[in-house]
Amino acid sequence: MRYVLVKEGESIRKVEVAEFGEERMLQEMTERHPEVLSIPSSGSIVPLVKEYSVNTGSVDLIAFDESGRIYLIETKLHRNFDKRKALAQLIDYASQIAMHDTFEDFKEKIHRKVGKTLEEIVKERFGENYEQILNRLKTAFDREDFALVLVMDELDAPLKDMILFLNRHSDLSIIGVELRRFVLDEKTEVFVPTVVGVEIPKKGDNLGSPITxxxxxxxxxxxxxxxxxxxxxxxxxxxxxxxxxxxxxxxxxxxxxxxxxxxxxxxxxxxxxxxxxxxxxxxxxxxxxxxxxxxxxxxxxxxxxxxxxxxxxxxxxxxxxxxxxxxxxxxxxxxxxxxxxxx
The missing domain is CATH 3.90.1150 (Aspartate Aminotransferase, domain 1)
Incomplete structure (x- = not known):
């Protein structure tokens, strides 16, 4: 989407897409308002920790939802980063967490980075139900049930194809979000997300669920x-x-x-x-x-x-x-x- 049409009184104004000046703008929007990504989830997506360190770098943002699903979120501007490398980097980070971090490691890293325990964060968000959510988080972590989310201001056709292909032919769960920004005036901005990779059928039976x-x-x-x-x-x-x-x-x-x-x-x-x-x-x-x-x-x-x-x-x-x-x-x-x- 290169522009939006805005009705003002009896006239229609064409507003061209505006670039994110810096990658930090896209990161802050994702962290402060994860609902703008429009990712289907169980309740709201809750930001957990920024710059979570792994052996090969750091994940921009880790979040979770009420079902305990864990979201590994990377934000990139299309002009600054090769799109295929961005996806490979996200998969690399997920593999590092899965292979090298226990749930106790995960909790300790969050505590060091945020200054709060995971228990405190979940309790602040969900109140009396926090223990149930914690158990779901631990189960999701142990099962390596990560949703890999790549957020960019532009996703080209080959990258969209790659996301769809990997979702269909593997047990990975990859979501691409193209987030377009439109500036209507000094006080008003509009963000239009396009989500790729949600609910892609797997090739084979029950590839996305733990085997019974x-x-x-x-x-x-x-x-x-x-x-x-x-x-x-x-x-x-x-x-x-x-x-x-x-x-x-x-x-x-x-x-x-x-x-x-x-x-x-x-x-x-x-x-x-x-x-x-x-x-x-x-x-x-x-x-x-x-x-x-x-x-x-x-x-x-x-x-x-x-x-x-x-x-x-x-x-x-x-x-x-x-x-x-x-x-x-x-x-x-x-x-x-x-x-x-x-x-």
């Missing part, structure tokens, strides 16, 4: 592996009942067993032919966990670079699953024990 045990078993049964799926679920549930620091966290693509708040994670992909294994966040555990895998006759690897979240034990594909399923209970127990020894 029933769906997990169904997919494995289609490959003749229903019994293996049932044994994996039994092992995960048993571990969750026995050990205090263990819990099952399903995502759209994986059934995950999380040990000590993401220090160690066992990923079993919903596609039995996919990549499965043990991911480790604490580098001090790499050698010990490699030894566990070696003792169980599983494939292991320690990265030679400074990676801080690595797949140390691998049991990829159907053959890998068949190899690990009889050893899964022992593997979980030893992972829990080695993690506890680090306390």
């Amino acid at each position: 045990p029933e769906e997990f078993i169904k997919r494995y049964s289609q490959a003749g592996l229903g019994e293996i799926a049932e044994r994996i679920i039994r092992s995960f549930r048993s571990a969750e009942e026995i050990f205090d620091d263990v819990r099952i966290v399903p995502t759209p693509q994986y059934l995950t067993l999380r040990i000590r708040d993401r220090e160690i994670e066992i990923y079993i992909k919903a596609d039995p032919g996919g990549d499965h294994g043990v991911w480790v966040k604490n580098r001090d555990l790499y050698e010990a966990i490699k030894q566990i895998g070696d003792n169980l006759g599983l494939e292991t690897n320690i990265p030679t670079d400074d990676t801080t979240f690595a797949k140390i034990i691998k049991f990829n594909g159907i053959d890998g699953l068949k190899k690990v399923v009889d050893k899964l209970d022992r593997l979980i127990e030893e992972l829990v024990n080695v993690s506890a020894e680090m306390e």
Whole structure:
């Protein structure tokens, strides 16, 4: 939209689009008035923290809504930034949060940056219902349920196509907002948003929702592996009942067993032919966990670079699953024990 028509008395005035003088203007508008983005949400979108730091930079704004959904918002002016790079940067930031920050890290960073705890912020906004909202936020964070929002003063056709394509063919949730500014007079401005990427149907069933045990078993049964799926679920549930620091966290693509708040994670992909294994966040555990895998006759690897979240034990594909399923209970127990020894 390059102009709007304004009726003044009996005449019509054509008002051309006005540029945002600085990127800061677009950022401040987004932060102070997130409703101007016109993103469908559960209640109002509430700004949480600006310039949230990750290993590769900082997210311009993180916000949330009443459902607990978390919005990672980046604002860019089209003249200052390559549009495809802006989208790649946003995905990069989301991956850094998902791979390296626990929910406790998330809360601590907010506290340091804002000067208030997450609990205080949510309570100020939602009053008596704040504990329920906090639980929803934690669930969304653990499931990596982030809405990636790219706000620009102009979205070109190729960028819109990329957003639609990624939403359709992945479990990412990407929203593009083109926010046009029109200055009617010294006191009046009009902002017109165009939203791209909301409610795009996924290619495949339930790609956007965490997989249920029933769906997990169904997919494995289609490959003749229903019994293996049932044994994996039994092992995960048993571990969750026995050990205090263990819990099952399903995502759209994986059934995950999380040990000590993401220090160690066992990923079993919903596609039995996919990549499965043990991911480790604490580098001090790499050698010990490699030894566990070696003792169980599983494939292991320690990265030679400074990676801080690595797949140390691998049991990829159907053959890998068949190899690990009889050893899964022992593997979980030893992972829990080695993690506890680090306390």
